[in-house]
Amino acid sequence: MPQPKKKTSNSKTGHRRAHWIRALDIPNLTTCPQCHAAKIQHTLCQSCMTYKGRSYGVPANER
Numbered sequence: 224m225p226q227p228k229k230k231t232s233n234s235k236t237g238h239r240r241a242h243w244i245r246a247l248d249i250p251n252l253t254t255c256p257q258c259h260a261a262k263i264q265h266t267l268c269q270s271c272m273t274y275k276g277r278s279y280g281v282p283a284n285e286r
Contacts, residue, residue, distance in 0.1 A: 258271040
């Protein structure tokens with residue numbers, strides 16, 4: 224397997240990792256179109272159990 228010819232500097236390593244570390248810290252929150260609660264993008268809404276207009280179970284407050 225090929226090896227790097229020179230060491231990658233700390234500055235270059237930090238620039239490469241900067242966006243990855245920030246992406247892990249801040250979740251992308253949006254509002255649910257059904258109940259207007261905050262939810263993470265591209266996931267099931269935990270308050271009304273819907274995703275893209277479809278219902279996927281019974282909400283937690285009705286169990």
